[in-house]
Amino acid sequence: MAIIEIEGLAKSYRIYQKQEGLLASVRGLFRRKYRDVEAVRGIDLTVESGEFVAFLGPNGAGKTTTLKLLSGVISPSAGTARVMGFTPWKRENAYRRRFALVMGQKNQLWWDLPAQESFRLHQQIYCIEPAQFDRRLDELVDLLTVRNLLAQPVRELSLGERMKMELIAALLHSPEVLFLDEPTIGLDVVAQHNIQSFLRFYQQQRKMTVLLTSHYMKDVAALCRRVVIIAGGMIMYDGSLSGIIDRFSGHKVITLVFPGEKPPGDLSRFGEIVEEQGPKVKLKVDRNGIGGALSTILAKHTVEDVSVEDPPLEEVIAEMFSLATEQVKGREPRPQLA
């Protein structure tokens, strides 16, 4: 059953272009330059109940804007979206009771107070019955191992500890849909892993529908089967993580180790030499030519070791991002005078 349905969703902003210098600032009082930025350009997406979907994309791709549209924080310029049957930007309380948004770079807890005071406030706002509240808080506090931090002011918590508290605040009302905007940003490896483990476990237990944006491929690999790649406000890919390489990478990497101190000199005709260290060489070879290249090399030369790998996922995605950004740049409208 589809829980999120998006059709032709678009959001554009008009942004004032501040010119450099005092004179330009004075001129700007009378005549201003604006630029239209299309943050999201008519995306279509359907998410089934219980899915854990990753939104990947470079900075400014439109990931956060999409999450803000789906949580009703902002209204779209065009298109429709239904989450659990609600139109998010109508901001109905019946909808707001059933989802949560966590933003890694923003804080919703009272800064100077212990997190438990904010949790009590949530209890009142979300009308959570006392027994249910205590039970949920106990569960979450145990899972995230933060019991000893409940009475500590939020401003004195580490970033990782604060993010755990943010997650508790977001989950106390037991949302059916959870939007996570870079929840592990700035966290060290251990804290990232803890948050990932918690999210994976909790989502599986609760069958929540989760939309996650992250720059960390490890988050995505650990949590999501489905990946949506968004760049320049458009969806470039929607499928499995492994499918990205199949679809967007036209090559593989062959690593060869030759006897002696140097590799043979005729390898560049099989593909691009991307790395050479003593007798070890890495060749970037067209996917379709792998078999031919390997059999020729092995027939012609003595090889001590050989391996064939897909290029690193990050590399493929980075290439894809830059390609998409180039495409989008070509479509950007020029600044207008107003």
Place this chain on the structure above:
Amino acid sequence: MSDVVTSTIGDHAPAFRPSYTKVFLAFARNSLVRDMTFRSNFIIESITSLSWMAMNLAYYILIYQFTVSIAGWSKMEYFLFLATTLFVNAIVQALFMPNCEEFSELIRTGGLDFALLKPIDTQFLVSLHKINWSSLWGALFAAGLMGYALWYLPETPSPVAFLLYPFYLACGVAIMYSLMIALAATSVWLGRNQTLYDFWFYITNFSRYPLEIYSGAVGDPIRVLFTFIIPVLIVVNVPARLLAKPLDGQNWPLAVFALFATAASLWLSRLVFTKAMRSYRSASS
């Protein structure tokens, strides 16, 4: 991971409307806990608030050394007027000032996102989520001054006046609040509205004096503007007049108008707030 998760989604509390009183009490409690955390700051703010009140009082004590009446207001009548001014100010500063100031900043920084996610009236949440407890000393000071002035007033006000006074006091606070929240909400379109706060401070200054002083070529236009267009002049004048002056035919039209002005102010500010929230564009993550 342990097996402590026992419930699944869907075990929501029934979709009750939250108790606004309970939420407000939670705001009040959290604000008090926060204020107590920064004890020295709380003490300094309390002293500042009380000193400002005392200086205001001293100023009028000095003036009444040289006159028996200001625009028809005797010393004790004027003390009632002053007490009403100080009381309204204290309530506005305790409840709404910190929130409206923060509201503008939340709009600019995108911090308003979380307020828009909560299943509760956003205007209520934004307007009351912080309470400046130290400003409430001012309300106590004003109540004391009011008691003193009533004791020495030559004529005790009627029971009707005593009944209507708190009602019109609440109307006055509502008008001030409406003005403040509407001005703060314009940050959505202006990006920043520090100047509008100054503007608010200047125009509310007019509310601190009796209507009678606004007469003549300069006074009349000011009186009309700040009574009928931006009704800050009725905030203090209507309740204070009910207690300090005998109830007569002159007071009633203004008192009736105050009802209309309060309803119109609340309605208009709600309109501005709602439109502003629709235009909110958040800030970059």
